[in-house]
Amino acid sequence: MDYYLQQLVIGLSLGMVYALVAIGFTLIFGVLNVVNFAHGEVYTIGAYAGLFVVAAWAPPLAALLLAVLAVGALTGVGLERLAFRPFRRFTDEASLKSRAMREATLMSSLALSIIAREAIELIYGSQFQTVPLKLLLNEPIRLGPVTIVNGDVIIFVTALAMLLALQFVLTRTRVGLSIRAVSNNALGARYVGVDVDRTIAWTFVVGSAMGAVAGILVGLYYGAIFPSMGFNPGVKAFVAMVMGGLSSIPGAVICALIIGVAEALSTIFVASVWQELVAYAFLIVTLIFFPRGIFGGARERV
Amino acid sequence: MSASERPGKGLSRLLTLAILIAVFALAPAALYLAGRSYLYQVANLIMIFALLSASMHLVTGVAGLLQLGHAAFYGVGAYTAALLATRFGLPFPATMPLAGLAAALVAFLVALPTMRLVSIYFAVATLGIGQMLYLIMLNWVDVTKGPNGILLFNALRIFNFDASKPAIAYYVVAVVTVVSILVIHRLSHSYYGNALRALREDDQCAEAMGVETVRLKIQSFTISGFFAGVAGALWAHTAGYVSPADFSFTVSILILSMVVLGGLGSLPGAIVGAVILIGLPELLREFKAGDYRNLIIGLVLFSVILFLPRGLIGEASALDLMRRQFAGAWRRAPDRRGGMGWR
Amino acid sequence: MTALLSIEGVTRRFGGLTAIDDVTASLRHHELVGLIGPNGAGKTTLFNLISGFTPLSAGAIYFKGRRIDRLKPFDIAHLGVGRTFQNLRIFPNMSVFDNVSVGAIGAQGVGVVSTLLRRRGPAEAISEQTWAALRAVGLEAQATELAANLSYGRRKYLEIARALALDPELLILDEPAAGLNDTETQGLADFIRRLHKGGLSILLVEHDMKLVMSICQRVVVLASGRKIADAPPAVVKADPAVLEAYLGVET
Numbered sequence: 001m002d003y004y005l006q007q008l009v010i011g012l013s014l015g016m017v018y019a020l021v022a023i024g025f026t027l028i029f030g031v032l033n034v035v036n037f038a039h040g041e042v043y044t045i046g047a048y049a050g051l052f053v054v055a056a057w058a059p060p061l062a063a064l065l066l067a068v069l070a071v072g073a074l075t076g077v078g079l080e081r082l083a084f085r086p087f088r089r090f091t092d093e094a095s096l097k098s099r100a101m102r103e104a105t106l107m108s109s110l111a112l113s114i115i116a117r118e119a120i121e122l123i124y125g126s127q128f129q130t131v132p133l134k135l136l137l138n139e140p141i142r143l144g145p146v147t148i149v150n151g152d153v154i155i156f157v158t159a160l161a162m163l164l165a166l167q168f169v170l171t172r173t174r175v176g177l178s179i180r181a182v183s184n185n186a187l188g189a190r191y192v193g194v195d196v197d198r199t200i201a202w203t204f205v206v207g208s209a210m211g212a213v214a215g216i217l218v219g220l221y222y223g224a225i226f227p228s229m230g231f232n233p234g235v236k237a238f239v240a241m242v243m244g245g246l247s248s249i250p251g252a253v254i255c256a257l258i259i260g261v262a263e264a265l266s267t268i269f270v271a272s273v274w275q276e277l278v279a280y281a282f283l284i285v286t287l288i289f290f291p292r293g294i295f296g297g298a299r300e301r302v
Numbered sequence: 303m304s305a306s307e308r309p310g311k312g313l314s315r316l317l318t319l320a321i322l323i324a325v326f327a328l329a330p331a332a333l334y335l336a337g338r339s340y341l342y343q344v345a346n347l348i349m350i351f352a353l354l355s356a357s358m359h360l361v362t363g364v365a366g367l368l369q370l371g372h373a374a375f376y377g378v379g380a381y382t383a384a385l386l387a388t389r390f391g392l393p394f395p396a397t398m399p400l401a402g403l404a405a406a407l408v409a410f411l412v413a414l415p416t417m418r419l420v421s422i423y424f425a426v427a428t429l430g431i432g433q434m435l436y437l438i439m440l441n442w443v444d445v446t447k448g449p450n451g452i453l454l455f456n457a458l459r460i461f462n463f464d465a466s467k468p469a470i471a472y473y474v475v476a477v478v479t480v481v482s483i484l485v486i487h488r489l490s491h492s493y494y495g496n497a498l499r500a501l502r503e504d505d506q507c508a509e510a511m512g513v514e515t516v517r518l519k520i521q522s523f524t525i526s527g528f529f530a531g532v533a534g535a536l537w538a539h540t541a542g543y544v545s546p547a548d549f550s551f552t553v554s555i556l557i558l559s560m561v562v563l564g565g566l567g568s569l570p571g572a573i574v575g576a577v578i579l580i581g582l583p584e585l586l587r588e589f590k591a592g593d594y595r596n597l598i599i600g601l602v603l604f605s606v607i608l609f610l611p612r613g614l615i616g617e618a619s620a621l622d623l624m625r626r627q628f629a630g631a632w633r634r635a636p637d638r639r640g641g642m643g644w645r
Numbered sequence: 646m647t648a649l650l651s652i653e654g655v656t657r658r659f660g661g662l663t664a665i666d667d668v669t670a671s672l673r674h675h676e677l678v679g680l681i682g683p684n685g686a687g688k689t690t691l692f693n694l695i696s697g698f699t700p701l702s703a704g705a706i707y708f709k710g711r712r713i714d715r716l717k718p719f720d721i722a723h724l725g726v727g728r729t730f731q732n733l734r735i736f737p738n739m740s741v742f743d744n745v746s747v748g749a750i751g752a753q754g755v756g757v758v759s760t761l762l763r764r765r766g767p768a769e770a771i772s773e774q775t776w777a778a779l780r781a782v783g784l785e786a787q788a789t790e791l792a793a794n795l796s797y798g799r800r801k802y803l804e805i806a807r808a809l810a811l812d813p814e815l816l817i818l819d820e821p822a823a824g825l826n827d828t829e830t831q832g833l834a835d836f837i838r839r840l841h842k843g844g845l846s847i848l849l850v851e852h853d854m855k856l857v858m859s860i861c862q863r864v865v866v867l868a869s870g871r872k873i874a875d876a877p878p879a880v881v882k883a884d885p886a887v888l889e890a891y892l893g894v895e896t
Contacts, residue, residue: 086608271441514719
């Protein structure tokens, strides 16, 4: 029983990480209807940037997270510039969402993700980076019969805080409102004076910042930072997005938590190496049986 | 009336002849003169990837289905061949067709439920299934020996004849590859190929013209899987070693890059893509730049999409394909029972 | 004589909207019927119902006495219904010949085995049918050209040729004259008349009233999803209900 509870807690914190990554996918999908294949690399870049900051200044955790947030935001801008903007000639809804760019940007972001991963590997090598021990988030915490580590709590709390912050940004700020406007109706947004190009860039900023923070959190949690670390969380977050109905943030978050918990609990039944299969199984089942996402019909936009 | 009597088919004959001469005479002569067995391996690898890229060409270039898990079928073939050879001592002529059939069977089973998915959903489903197969190769240690891989001793045996000498192995790979590519050529340059092209261009419209779209998609996917499996057998028997790393997502992307680089829908393009993307890094390795291999692949893919959307020899612009593929994908379709994302 | 195509009490709802409301109509062998109606009357929806793209909410559709409303589009095509699309849907990256061949392929079918064995029979049949269709529309000289390079007017004929290559008994044309100038429309009218004389039954959905009134034997008028008239052109022209539906906007 205790073991189950423990796995549940681990699953929730894992799920929160996927949720942070999934939000980037979902936001970008909402605005452009494209899949950003380089999103996993943003996560990796977040982790490496965090490591770099730690090595250089050893700041407190909060400052570290802010620094990574900034790096993620910059990465988002660069990514949008390189892999998405070149394919965008018009900013009306038709050419923005249902035309030319879907698969082109899928491949360009894929190409960029290869480039980013390989560049990191050339600079840092393919091996695991060592995270200073004192920074590792694995101090045990005993909660009655259950033992968890402080990383679980920190990840959960940080992610929750970021989700709330996101909610605030999306509903209360100009940028957030324009993101929602563009994802609802790009042409309409344009008519009422929203700068669509800027808004798209901002979407990448917000999404990538969250993805990058997820990267460093996991890096510090497992102490495993390596060039291809972004692939698996990327896939799982993507699955969460598809399960959640593609452009629903609450849907993606809930599904990310489901995937996280399912993965953690799967170790009860099968060897942990098969854990990775869980997300793919969810993906296939969702695609085949619930093409609108598991919450069905109602498709809430961002 | 055969393919050659359809209009505009003169050039391809010449090209075929040129390739045949290059593969069976010029390249072996050059390799013999160079006299390094390492170069034979490179040549084999190029041919194996030419076959992989040609088989993906059929599905992605001709039929327009974005396939992100091709390497998994390659892997299924390679593991089938390796297991049959090591466990049952079957020789190459037996393992090769069986490897192809195993991969085709898996592809068929994958295609059945996923073929009704539209465009990007299909791409993602193939990615997911490719990864699942990869994870099985990696983790089903009892059968696949996991990350350690399987070693084949006396790998390239054709009944009692040992064909593992580099020059002979080269010809074995060349014959299998050339025959396979000719079969793919016959399929893609025929009315059958036209039906597949119609799927790529506008599958709804093709269906209104009486083309059974789903059946054709499943067929082409299965055939493509078969040849990927054959390529896997070639790899297992010439390299003498299979391990999961050779069948990862990166390899799928490598094959996709070959098809995109050569140009969607062009079989010569797919082959040229394979020659460039395998040959170029090997050439660079000579100059001690082998580490940059994947980086180069990424850069090539990126620049092709950005600057050369038709690829080197393509018949369909990648951008164009995307446009049509995706124009319909997200359309709100209240008139379709499955709703969004289904057709 | 029995009807070639009969539509019986067909209804199609999209959510709360009833796009086609209990429409009954028929088309006899060798008849040229026009289907007209103001924008949003449900003409294209009815088209998609006939060709199997959209499922019915109620009613039934028969072709040659066979119920077809549950069939897949390709089955309906096999039975002998060829169609074109309102917004041109040619295959731009294929040659003119290859475009048209798809119709013949649809009718004849293609198989992996016969392709690999290079069986002459099926390929020859496809080739013959393709050339016949190309000749019918006068595109044989441009057979090897890329479809995307054709002029707009020629593409219209390409679409019709592709449908003809199916060797259909019933040809349904969805606004073939859209985007054509007067001379081109006149040419198209002559062409459709020729096809009809050649023995084809044709259902023509059109915006251009002049075209419909000049060539059709009978005109069905839809308004807001309902059939409001079904009579020869001269009668329809004078029908007050039709005039009202159009509010005098059209001729």
